[in-house]
Amino acid sequence: MFTTQGVCDWCKKAAQVTRHDYIDGKYHHSCEDCQERAKLDVRQFNLEEVDLSNKYSAGYQAA
Numbered sequence: 001m002f003t004t005q006g007v008c009d010w011c012k013k014a015a016q017v018t019r020h021d022y023i024d025g026k027y028h029h030s031c032e033d034c035q036e037r038a039k040l041d042v043r044q045f046n047l048e049e050v051d052l053s054n055k056y057s058a059g060y061q062a063a
């Protein structure tokens, strides 16, 4: 995994951080302590994005 010196976007501490990419092209960095939480957050975000785009492409309309 790619690591670099930076600031963790979850706890805001300066540390060695890993980059997490979002499906929409954005990304955040997390330190080792926040990595598990970061993975979950990013996965959840990406699932919701995929879900939304599936609904739109299927002609989904909100009630």
Ligand SMILES: [Zn+2]
Pocket: 008, 009, 010, 011, 012, 013, 030, 031, 032, 033, 034
């Ligand atoms: Zn952190």
